[in-house]
Amino acid sequence: MKRLVVVGGGIAGLATAYTAQKLAREQGADVAIALVERDDRLGGKVSTDLTDGFVIEGGPDSFITQKPWALQLCRELGLEDRLIGTNDAQRTTFVLRKGKLRKMPDGLMMIVPTRFMPFVTSDLISWPGKLRMGMDLFLPRRTDDGDESLAHFIRRRLGNEALDVLAEPLMGGIHVADAEILSLQATFPRFIDTERKYGSLTRGMIAARKAAQAHATNGNGRPKLSMFTTLRGGLRELVDAIAAALDGVEVLTGCAVAALDCDGDGYTLRLDDGRTLAADAVVLAAPAYASAALLRSVQPELADMLDAVKYVSTATVSLGFDADGFEHPLDGFGFVIPRQEPTRLLACTWTSTKFPQRAAPGTVLLRAFIGGPRREDLVDLDDEALVRLVRDELRTIMGIHAAPTVARVFRWHRANPQYEVGHLERVDQMDALCPPGVLLAGSAYRGVGLPDCIHQGQQAARAALGYLGFGE
Structure with a gap:
């Protein structure tokens, strides 16, 4: 019998x-599988709290359906009837600009205008900024195939104002990263492909919008899904469904792998509770710095590279209110904040508008984001101070004076990997340095979203079974 150990019980x-x-079951392979998670619960950053009729997500609140792997897994696990999309009738995002919430113009695709009138009549971008964004239609395409930062790319194609007001808070915010160092190849490769194919982001996004309009339904006859989809009772339902399906896997929670030793043709994993696990193959699905510690004595060069992956910390604060007396219409999905604005928030989702099922009738739910590369110190404030901070900022920005009936704080210390320029090349080098039978998977490598992490796990499983002699 061959033995596979997975380290890390995140997605x-x-x-x-x-x-x-x-x-293994499909191929009749004799493989013993174990999963080790240091926390008492599975799921990693997927954490759902059901409180007083609110569905509160501590980490991700949805997944993108353009990448198929999370959606496919939900369907495979029998969760299709639990899937819900965003409330696209109110699909509006605001940007805090000079102290005022300003609506993003209709027709923006990945911050690129695809409709003329909503863009030119918007007060979000100044006239010089609009003219500079329009220059994208005339600028030559880049001929160098090397990586560049998101900031360098946006500044080159669309100008400084588009970077400061749109790209940094929206796209840098997705990765909780500084756009000046964020790898374009690793995070938004579609921009590279669009420039290469069309010579202009504007022409490319207009073509993409027309193509999307021409395909109102999926090819399988199902109604078209929202771009972002979640589960009715929160993403914890996906974690629970996977865990329930692991009937042939030994799942060990509440214990950490203290050491990984090379044992001739295999490995021994020593747990912090004194137990040991023998393995012929190991998938490290833990944070890069945790995997580095385990590989230090086995492959020090790889450990150094893993240790060099930077992480930042964040927190989310969710506040639930009674709708009676609430002072804002919540007429959109929420707002993002450029770094120039004098506020301590990164962004705020109006959760009960984005997903009405997240709050009981007669209530509203908001979620604020704090921390990131420039304000990590805020994450260490106690719960009371964080809630007070968020209430103060929402009072200033949105005019909300009501007291919340529910407040829930989640902290994510060193949980957001930074994909710096050249990231994918370094990940290729890491993969090449892995000892025989050791594989890497997770948010530190080839995508931070749920679909990407699921896909990496699936690829690692196939590679591990192939190494064990059970290839498809």
Whole structure:
């Protein structure tokens, strides 16, 4: 019997164990699979709190359907009837600009205007900024294939104002990263492909909008899904469904791997509770710095590269209110904040508008984001101070004076990997340095969203079984 151990019970590790179990059964492979998670619960940053009729997400609140892997897994696990999309009738995002919430113009695709009148009549971008964005139609395409930062790319194609007001808060915010160092290849490769194919982001996004309008339904006859989809009872439902399906996997929670030793042709994992696990293959689906510590004695060069992956800390603060007396219409999905604005928030989602099922009738739910590369110190404030901070900022920005009936704080210390310029090349080097039978998966490598992490877990499972001699 061959033995596979998965280290890390976040969504990448869960996808690895689930896929390995599934493939082993399909192929009749004699493989013993174990999953080790240091926390008492599975799911990593997927954390859902059900409180007083509110569905509160501590980490991700949805997944993108343009990348198929999370959606496919939900359907495979029998969760299709639990899927819900965003409330696209109110699909509006605001930007805090000079102290005022200003609506993003209709027709923006990945911050690129695809409709003329909404863009030119918007007060979000100044006239010089609009003219500079329009220059995208005439600028030559880049001929160098090397990586560049998101900031360099946006500044080159659309100008400084588009970077400061749109790209930095929206796109840098997705990755909780500084756009000046964020790898374009690793985060928004569609921009590279669009420039290469069309010579202009504007022409490319207009073509993409027309193509999307021509395909109102999916090819399989199902109604078109929202770009962002979630589960009715929160994303914890996906974690629970995967965990329930791991009936052939030994799941060990509340214990950490203290050391990874090379044992001739295999490995021994020593747990912090004194137990040991033998393995012929190991998938490290833990944070890069945790994997570095385990690999230090086995492959020090790889450990150094893993240690060099930077992480930042964030917190989310969710506030629930009674709708009676609430002072804002919540007429959109929320707002993002350029770094020039004098506020301590990164962004705020109007959750009960984006997903009405997240709050009981007669209530509203908001979620604020704090921390990131420039204000990590705020994450260490106590719960009371964080709630007070958020209430103060929302009072200033949105005019909300009502007292919340529910407040929930989640902290994510060193949980957001930074994809700096050249990231994918470094990940290729990491993969090449992995000892035989050791594989890497998770948000530190080839995508931070749920679909990407699930896909990495699936790929790692296939590679592990192939190494063990059970290739498809």
